[in-house]
Amino acid sequence: MFDNKENEYALFTTKEKKKLVKEKQKELGVLQRTIFEKNIPTVVILEGWSASGKGRILGKIISQLEPRHYQVHSSKVKSIDELRRPLFWRFFIKLPLYGKMVLFDRGWYNDVFEQLIDGASQEQWADKINRLEAQLVDDGTIVMKFFLHISKKEQAKRLKELDEDQDMSWRIVEKDWNNHKQYDQRKKLAEDFFSKTNTSYAPWHIVFNEDKYDGVLEVLDTMIKTFQDVLENGLPITTRSNLLVNHLNTPYLQDVSLRPYLTEEQYKQELKKEQDRLTKIQNLLYRNKIPVVLAFEGWDAAGKGGAIRRLSWALDPRGFDVIPVASPTKEELMHHYLWRFYKEIPKVGHIAIFDRTWYGRVMVEKLEDLTDKKRCEQAYNEINEFEDMLHSWGAVVLKFWIQIDKEEQYTRFMTRVNTPEKNYKITDEDWRNREKWDVYEEAVNTMIQRTSTHEAPWIIIEGNDKMYARIKVLRTIREKLEEEIKNRM
Template identity: 35%
Template sequence: MLEQIDLDLRLTKRAYTEQISELQTRLFHMEQALIEARRPVLILFEGWAGTAKARTIGVMVRRLDPRGIRVHSITPPRTYELQYPWLYRFWLKLPSYGQMAIFDRSWYREMLAERMRSADIQLWRQRCEDAVTFERQLADDGAIIIKFWLHISRKEQRKRFKALLKNKLTAHQVTDEDRQQQRNYSEYAAALEDLIARTGTQRAPWHVIPATNKYHARVAVISTVLAALEEQVDFQADTVDPKYASTGLDVAGAAFRRRFLDQMAAFTPAAPSPAAIKEPVHRPVRAEVAHILRRVDLSMRLDANEYTQQRRQLQAQLYLLGLALYHQRRPAVLVFEGWDAAGKGGAIQRLTAEIDPRSYTVHTIAAPAGEDKLRHYLYRFWRRLPPRGQFAIFDRSWYGRVLVERIEGFAQPAEWQRAYSEINEFERQLVDFGTIICKFWLHFSPDEQLRRFQQRKNVPFKAWKLTDEDWRNREKWPQYEEAVDEMLLRCSTPAAPWTVVEAEHKHFARIKVLRTVVQRLEAELGKVEL
């Protein structure tokens, strides 16, 4: 495919000067439309070393309001970034709704570098699948993704390197990585062909731009960006107030002020046009596997003496397993979901009682706010992942998407229906990185919940835990039960299984949680001896 690109396309400086100003102005007004539409944009610049990607980006953003853009220069991962799954650092760089993130190199730089270093084709294919999954999840959330490869010939690259090396002020720009790319141009081009074939999709296509002539490349890039944005954002240039048409600054400033004034208000980001996507098909719970929770035996009990003995032993084992987790540099994620007052907090307290407090973080998840509210719903969980050797404990989690957001209408049907596959993909990427995952649903009867509610109501130091929302949720027990059944069915995988905990009796529930975590860690890390 690369061999078919016409690298001799040219544009004179005069023609470039005549076109670039108009393109920059159109892009400025489009920036305002993106703010109003709350559509995030990701523009990726990849290409051969020596194609002046940074200068092209500079021309593109010259007239944009800097409050609406962020340019990320991607280098090889730093030491601390290697403590997390490979896409972690890119999730953290996502633009908020209505903003534009421009990547000078991206996740594809890391993928190509790995391909050239390693002959592990299975890892390469998995990385390509991860990238496609990542981009699809963002596109489903309304993001517009534009990917560029700036293309020059091997001869042209060599010529540019020589020119840079002759000048002491620019010689440093030619790195060892660049020289290696020049030496292995053919192998690199073959890997690139494979990359484009595997990761170019309808909603995140690759645009190969001939970059021999800088004027042609810059005009082609900005024209492509405008075409992609205008296709997906409803914006009419003639709606801009004429008195601001020359600069647009006041128009954009007003848009930014509106955005920051109401960013804390609840909203659902605009979705792509129906024609651009295929809506997911909702699969109802099959009759033969429905009513999972109704089959749980809630009569399980444990007497106080046995509880104390088992708790001490399991906590001692957990302490040693925490040390093994640290030494083996494996992260662990523990997820706690369950009915209100089912005992999640008590179980977490017993779980963490004897392990090193430096080795875990407990995240109490409520409604998203601030930066979390302005991005893809998985963003706030990616940024709370544990580094290697540590625990992250989630009191509520990403499963809120298919539970409370589904029942209360905070997520549209298409959003929570596709969340099952998004969650499975998210957890699969964690497991591929080496993360140990334990997920618990604490289950009890409505009568026991009412008894605990009444107890909380009458005990001063527990009364704060009881809210009006807890009472409202009780009224929707059947709807939540159906949602939980479907969640357990569709999101319990061999690598990240759900454990339903019989929580009618708190002692039994706490011991089951402790024992399950110990058994799961021993299966991954090896048995420990007291």
């Protein structure tokens, strides 16, 4: 993969190469505007050896681009906030709006590569990356990956020149020299890993960049050809199987008994006991840096808000956030649908409580024809991948469906209608959704069966009795967190 291939511009004069660069920059600028008009997002990942010329290549790429339609992100150094999130988080939240372009000066490969040097599994990380990139392409994103290659001898020469330049020496740190000493080992590792992540939908382009113009021309050529191919033939078809997950035997909604109830006295006793224990558990989560993601779904008027309130009363507000999820904003609609949820992933030791979730993709969006059927079908696997990523990172993921029957929902609707201070809770949409109870029930059953996994289980809460439902939510969370803390200490 890293063999020096014959360059088609090798026999051109410097003057001819400079002229070609300008022509191709203009051509790329024209194509960028067309891509923008077609609402196609683009992700460009520029990796390479230290001193391989990434900055210069980036400058040549953007020379004739419309600056309002692209962003460049340098990802070499992680912030403290980024260190406390999953590896892909800092890249996913910077994905471009539809039609725009993001260029990563070092992308997720740089982060993963450091883990591979420390002995992490190539196969596991290659699978995670291939799935991430497939998700982007399935969503309509062009993904281009470049690695700027120079020889070990050339790298030593450039590092020395930069080190001796008073104005440029700040760019070279001890790690660059240490990596140079490991050049042969890193090259072999990169060849192996790139072969595992070289897919038809997100191929690698190894660019030999020792000549001042050859590398630039190759990158510009590749970008131009990629844009032209997408405009003519569409995005490539991704090739990956569904993630292998350990599905749980979760009951269907119609098979759940809704008879359990608590007396008011039982409720008060259990509420205080569970909240007191959760208060202590939250401190242990923080000390052990365990992130928690709690997802709440359920029928309209099922009691999600009440359950979340009782949970929040037990917690230090500095260590959790409640994320209410409504219809996506204009900005959110211009991103991958998981983008707005990636943004809310908690820091290690913190808790994120989602009042409605990413499952809207396979419920309301699917049933109301708000999203293409193919994309809705793909979402089951994408959601399993998303939750597997959270679990692999170390998060505890629990998902609650609060179940009530149709008669109980009607009673609660009418209470809201007849109680002035609760009128705001009932909308025309609630009544419309109620008319589609049977099709929603079928969709929820499918959702639960296809996404209830050992890593991210669905827990069905019997919700006809609000007091029972609230206690079961608190008890389930408390028991699971106690188990996780015990296993990790």
